[in-house]
Each structure stands twice: as C-alpha cells, then as structure tokens.
Amino acid sequence: MAEESILTDDFIRQLINVGEVDLLVGLPTHNNAKTAGPVIQAIQAGILKCFPRERTAILNVDGGSRDGTPEVVTGASINDLRRAYNTHALRTLPSISTRYASSPSSETSLHTILSAAELLRAKACAVISPESLNIEPEWMARLLRPVYQDNADFVAPIYRRHKFEGVLVSNVVYPMTRALYGQKIREPYASEFGFSGRFGSRFLTQHVWRHEPGQFGTELEMTLNAITGGYTVSQSFLGMKSRSEHHPDDLVAAMRQTVGVLFSSLETKFTSWSASNGSKPVSTIGPEYEMTLDPVRVNRRRLKQMFSGGVAELEPILRSILSQSTLSALQQIAALDEENCRYPAELWARTVYEFAASHHKSVMSRDHIVQAFVPLYRGRMFTFLVENRNASAEEIENSIEALCREFERSKPYLLEVWNGGK
Amino acid sequence: MVESEATMRELIVGELSQAAQEIARGFAHMLPRLIVMLVIAFVGWVIAYLVKWIFRSILRLVKFDKLSEHAGASQFLNQAALPSPTELVSRFVFWVAWLGFIMLGVSVLGIGGLQQHISRFFLFVPRLFVTLFIIFFGLLLASFFSRAALLAAVNANLPSPRLLSISIRTISIIFVVSMAFEELGLAEETMLLAFGIAFGAAMLGFAIAFGMGGRDLARQFLEKRLVHEKKGEKEEEPSPL
Numbered sequence: 258m259a260e261e262s263i264l265t266d267d268f269i270r271q272l273i274n275v276g277e278v279d280l281l282v283g284l285p286t287h288n289n290a291k292t293a294g295p296v297i298q299a300i301q302a303g304i305l306k307c308f309p310r311e312r313t314a315i316l317n318v319d320g321g322s323r324d325g326t327p328e329v330v331t332g333a334s335i336n337d338l339r340r341a342y343n344t345h346a347l348r349t350l351p352s353i354s355t356r357y358a359s360s361p362s363s364e365t366s367l368h369t370i371l372s373a374a375e376l377l378r379a380k381a382c383a384v385i386s387p388e389s390l391n392i393e394p395e396w397m398a399r400l401l402r403p404v405y406q407d408n409a410d411f412v413a414p415i416y417r418r419h420k421f422e423g424v425l426v427s428n429v430v431y432p433m434t435r436a437l438y439g440q441k442i443r444e445p446y447a448s449e450f451g452f453s454g455r456f457g458s459r460f461l462t463q464h465v466w467r468h469e470p471g472q473f474g475t476e477l478e479m480t481l482n483a484i485t486g487g488y489t490v491s492q493s494f495l496g497m498k499s500r501s502e503h504h505p506d507d508l509v510a511a512m513r514q515t516v517g518v519l520f521s522s523l524e525t526k527f528t529s530w531s532a533s534n535g536s537k538p539v540s541t542i543g544p545e546y547e548m549t550l551d552p553v554r555v556n557r558r559r560l561k562q563m564f565s566g567g568v569a570e571l572e573p574i575l576r577s578i579l580s581q582s583t584l585s586a587l588q589q590i591a592a593l594d595e596e597n598c599r600y601p602a603e604l605w606a607r608t609v610y611e612f613a614a615s616h617h618k619s620v621m622s623r624d625h626i627v628q629a630f631v632p633l634y635r636g637r638m639f640t641f642l643v644e645n646r647n648a649s650a651e652e653i654e655n656s657i658e659a660l661c662r663e664f665e666r667s668k669p670y671l672l673e674v675w676n677g678g679k
Numbered sequence: 680m681v682e683s684e685a686t687m688r689e690l691i692v693g694e695l696s697q698a699a700q701e702i703a704r705g706f707a708h709m710l711p712r713l714i715v716m717l718v719i720a721f722v723g724w725v726i727a728y729l730v731k732w733i734f735r736s737i738l739r740l741v742k743f744d745k746l747s748e749h750a751g752a753s754q755f756l757n758q759a760a761l762p763s764p765t766e767l768v769s770r771f772v773f774w775v776a777w778l779g780f781i782m783l784g785v786s787v788l789g790i791g792g793l794q795q796h797i798s799r800f801f802l803f804v805p806r807l808f809v810t811l812f813i814i815f816f817g818l819l820l821a822s823f824f825s826r827a828a829l830l831a832a833v834n835a836n837l838p839s840p841r842l843l844s845i846s847i848r849t850i851s852i853i854f855v856v857s858m859a860f861e862e863l864g865l866a867e868e869t870m871l872l873a874f875g876i877a878f879g880a881a882m883l884g885f886a887i888a889f890g891m892g893g894r895d896l897a898r899q900f901l902e903k904r905l906v907h908e909k910k911g912e913k914e915e916e917p918s919p920l
Contacts, residue, residue, distance in 0.1 A: 425919035446920065509834055511919045555917060559836075567833050570840045574826060620745075622823065628830040638917075 268355040279311040281379035283370035287320040287361035289387035297333040303397025317354040318369045320361030327354035364472035381405040386448035391497040399493035400451035410488035412451035416498035417547035436664035438484045439533040446477040474518035485529040494543025517627045520616040548650040560639040565591040567632020578615040600640040602663040610671040716784035723780020731773035738765040817855030
C-alpha cells in the first residue's frame with residue numbers, strides 16, 4: 258500500500274475524482290513554465306494518437322515553481338490537438354497537479370508519482386522531463402507500449418546524442434552499471450522512462466525514502482532495482498536528447514547524482530553484483546545508438562589544466578583513496594603535456610573501482626570522495642575528446658565498447674579491493 | 680650540682696621516651712591508614728588497568744585511529760614518535776583513573792593541606808576530559824572543513840586551493856586551541872586576545888591580499904559570479920549527462 262502520508266488530502270481528492278487508470282504520465286517540474294507547454298501538448302498528442310481507448314491521466318508534481326508551471330500544465334487544452342490529429346479520444350484526459358515541496362527533489366517527486374500510480378492502479382507509467390524540448394508524441398508509445406502490451410517492467414530510453422554529450426554516462430555510469438549488474442542499459446540514469454505498476458509498487462516499498470531537500474539520483478536507483486530485482490527491462494529509442502537540461506557548471510552535482518548513487522548502491526546490492534559475470538544485451542526497440550557529429554568548440558586546454566592541477570592539489574586526499582601504483586600512474590600522466598597526456602581505459606577502470614572501494618570503506622567523508630573524483634573525470638573526458646576528435650559514430654561506439662569490456666575485465670579487481678587493502 | 684645534673688638527665692630521658700612514644704603512637708595511628716592507602720592504590724591500579732583495557736577495546740571498535748588519521752592527529756603523533764591515538768588515550772585514561780585512586784588513598788592519610796589539593800584535582804578531571812573532547816573533535820572539524828575547501832576550490836578552478844585550505848585549517852585550529860584553554864581556565868584573557876588578534880590579522884591579510892594583490896582575480900571572480908556571460912561568447916563544455 259502506498260504511504261498516504263506523502264499525498265495531501267487535496268491531492269488524494271483529485272486522484273479519487275480521476276478514478277482508476279490504465280496509463281499514468283508523470284511530469285515532475287520546477288520553474289518550467291517556458292518549456293512545460295510544448296511538452297504537455299506532445300504528451301497529450303501522444304496519448305490521443307497511440308492510446309485513445311485507454312484510461313489515462315497526466316500528473317504534474319511540482320517542486321515549488323514560482324512561474325506558474327502548474328497552471329500551464331493543468332490549463333493545456335486538448336481540443337486543438339484533437340483537430341490537429343483528427344482524433345477523437347473515447348475518454349477524457351485529466352491533468353492534475355500537486356505541489357510536493359517548496360524546493361525540488363527528484364526523490365520526493367518520484368515518490369509522489371509512484372504513490373499516485375499505486376492509488377490509481379495504473380498498469381503502465383511514464384515519467385517525462387519538462388525540459389525535453391525535442392519530445393515527440395511517439396515517445397508515449399515507445400515508453401508505455403513495452404510495459405502496457407509487452408509485459409516489460411522497466412523501459413529505459415536511448416537518445417540520439419552529440420558524440421561529446423553525456424561523457425559521464427558513456428565513460429562511467431554505463432560501463433560500470435553494465436560490468437557490475439550484467440545488463441547493457443545505455444542510459445541507466447534517465448530523465449524519461451517507463452515502468453509497470455507492479456514494479457512501481459515494489460520499488461515504493463523497497464526504497465528507503467529519505468526526503469532530504471535536494472535529493473537527486475533516485476531514477477538511477479530505480480534502474481538498478483529493476484535489474485537486480487529480476488524484472489523485465491527493455492530500452493526504447495526516443496530521439497534527440499535536449500541539451501538544455503544539464504548545465505556544465507553542475508558537474509559536482511551531476512557526480513553526486515550518478516557516481517555517488519552508483520557507489521552507494523554497491524553496498525546494498527553486493528550479493529547481486531559480486532555474483533554476476535559478463536553482460537547481456539537488453540531487448541531494444543529502435544537503434545541501440547545514434548550520434549550527431551557536428552563540430553563543437555571545447556576548451557580542451559582548460560580540461561587538461563583542471564585535471565593536472567586537481568591531481569597535484571588533491572594529492573593528500575587521493576593518497577587516502579587510491580593505491581600507490583594508481584596514484585603514481587596518474588601523477589605521471591598528469592605531468593605530461595597536452596599532446597601526450599592520455600588517461601588509458603585500463604587505468605580509468607582501476608581508478609573508478611578504487612574510488613568505489615574507498616567509498617565503501619568510508620576512508621573519509623563519502624561526499625568528499627565523490628568530489629575528489631571530479632578532476633579525474635575531467636582527465637578522462639579530455640582523453641575521450643582528444644582520441645575521438647575526428648572519429649565517426651562507429652569508431653566512438655567501438656571505443657565505448659572497448660571501455661565497457663575493460664570495466665568487465667577489471668571487475669575481479671573491484672572484488673579484491675572491496676574487502677582487502679588498497 | 681650533682682642533683683641538678685641528675686634532674687636534667689631524667690628530664691632528657693623523659694622527653695626522649697615521650698617523643699619515642701609519640702612517634703610509636705603516630706606510627707601505630709598511621710600504619711593502618713597507610714595500609715588502606717596502599718590497598719586503595721593497588722585496587723585502583725587493577726580498576727584503572729581494566730578501564731584502560733575496556734577503553735582500548737571500544738576505541739578499536741569505533742576505529743578511533745582512523746578517525747584521528749582524518750583529523751590529522753595521527754600524523755602529528757607519528758612526527759613526535761608517540762604511540763597510536765588509541766594507545767595514547769587508553770594510557771591517559773589509565774593514569775587519570777589511577778591517579779584518582781592514589782589521591783583518594785592519600786586523602787585517607789588525613790594530611791591537612793593535601794585535602795584541598797585533592798578535591799581540586801577531582802574538580803579538574805571533568806574539565807580535562809571536556810578539553811580533550813574539544814581538541815579531538817575540533818581537529819576533526821578543522822580537517823573536514825579544510826578538505827571541503829580544498830575540493831571546492833579545485834573543482835571551481837580557483838587559484839591557490841592549498842593556501843585556502845591551509846588557512847581554514849589554521850584558523851580552525853587557533854579557534855579550537857583558544858576554546859581548549861578557556862575550558863581549562865588557563866590564560867583565558869591572553870588566549871582570547873591572541874585569538875582575536877590572529878583571526879583579525881588573518882582576515883585583514885586575506886582582504887588586502889585579495890583586494891590589492893589579486894585585483895584582476897577579484898574582478899574575474901566577481902564577473903563570473905555576477906555578470907551573466909552571453910552564451911555565444913563562451914566556449915562550450917559538453918554536458919556530462
């Protein structure tokens with residue numbers, strides 16, 4: 258049973274008015290009035306077009322917007338869409354909104370969506386980011402149909418990305434998730450995803466909901482729970498990923514949401530990851546990857562300088578986290594000039610695993626361990642950018658595949674450092 | 680003449696025998712108390728040893744050495760060729776406990792002037808423990824804040840992150856030491872004044888260094904924080920997610 262305490266009386270009243278639904282689309286927002294309009298229209302269009310017979314509701318959970326976002330969502334009319342798509346839905350499409358807190362938290366917003374989904378007995382749910390400007394009506398079918406019709410429990414997205422976008426995902430989150438949990442999920446930390454009511458209810462009871470302000474990264478935990486819980490996981494190609502979502506200044510925050518969550522999950526899921534070997538593909542609708550190759554101006558010198566400076570300045574901290582051999586190797590490559598500096602895949606995998614083990618052993622504040630990882634990630638990013646400057650999509654894909662295999666090959670090393678010394 | 684000599688001898692002998700008797704009486708009076716004192720000291724030694732053993736076990740269980748390493752205390756002890764923090768604290772507890780029992784034993788002897796000093800010692804022990812607590816957790820916090828500053832400065836690409844980190848550590852340690860002295864009641868005013876001067880000087884130094892020496896840096900920093908750059912003027916950094 259859902260924890261009613263998270264749902265306000267007024268919100269429960271709204272949900273009761275909606276009644277049971279087949280599909281639920283969650284839209285977590287915070288000051289997204291500019292983008293929420295087109296996104297909600299695309300969601301409505303997708304539902305009208307692909308699920309005209311199903312009982313569907315759109316649920317906006319707002320983290321204290323001050324720009325009228327909830328009004329934009331609830332005020333979106335479907336009459337124009339009906340004319341545009343020449344569709345006549347057999348049912349109404351209610352949009353309801355609730356404010357869960359005065360500041361955003363992906364954990365609380367997801368908790369609210371899951372609780373509402375359970376109360377409405379939704380069979381399939383999708384969560385959509387309000388910043389996804391490239392959303393197309395077909396996204397609804399791609400996220401909901403595998404759950405609603407094909408009995409999948411969790412649908413992760415695949416995006417078309419620029420070759421240098423999402424380096425943290427392609428160089429840490431994807432290879433590490435794949436090596437540890439044995440499933441090739443390209444976007445384990447997704448802002449759009451679909452899930453079954455069954456899995457949603459299970460996650461609702463399994464997850465420890467902390468409700469601390471500014472808590473992010475629960476989406477990644479949900480993906481990991483779907484894998485380790487033995488649920489049917491699939492992937493759907495959505496299209497171009499919107500670039501306005503994550504500002505580069507948020508690298509430390511992004512690291513906490515991804516690497517921090519991934520490292521923490523290793524504690525609770527030790528029996529799952531320590532027993533699995535290799536990796537297997539996941540059922541995928543559409544292409545497994547697509548990249549755009551437009552030239553972009555990237556300040557590689559600054560990346561290299563921040564990597565070298567970080568390794569030198571953080572030496573006392575890194576000494577507590579890394580083994581002597583890894584630290585020496587890092588210091589050697591950090592001392593090289595821009596032309597020769599390369600952070601090889603083998604050393605990168607070893608670094609990530611040693612950080613994970615140190616996080617487990619709490620050699621210092623865990624948040625400090627995650628922060629100390631940032632300059633090293635910049636070093637790896639520099640290498641990735643330099644090595645793939647003129648690479649084609651296939652060559653980049655091969656390079657990511659080689660990195661993933663290196664993470665899989667080095668997995669025994671993680672087990673070794675997990676329980677043993679550095 | 681002879682008679683007076685005999686009287687004198689008798690008087691001396693009488694006085695001597697009285698003195699001897701008093702010594703013997705005093706000794707007889709003191710001996711049981713001395714034995715009680717020795718028994719208290721011995722029992723105290725056994726209890727202090729047990730307390731030391733229990734303390735050492737608890738400290739090992741809570742990984743006190745690791746905590747001290749994070750606080751920077753282990754590094755200091757290593758440099759001074761002192762034993763591990765767990766061993767040092769255990770030994771300290773042993774000596775405080777045993778000294779307490781010895782003092783208790785001495786008080787049984789009933790030596791007038793000592794009583795006041797002994798009660799003062801017992802009043803001082805809790806303050807000593809509070810001081811040690813302040814120093815330990817103060818060092819731990821100083822280490823935490825200096826590391827947090829170092830990481831934040833490195834990740835924000837600020838110049839001289841180590842200098843910033845060391846400055847924060849130094850100021851924190853000065854603050855902790857002044858608090859410890861205040862708790863002990865030693866040179867309170869001097870320490871307060873010294874802290875005020877050191878802290879004020881450090882702040883003034885930073886302000887002058889930042890304002891004069893780093894005018895350009897300050898401008899860059901403020902521009903970065905307060906003036907929103909046009910997106911087109913900035914080199915793109917790929918999104919990590």
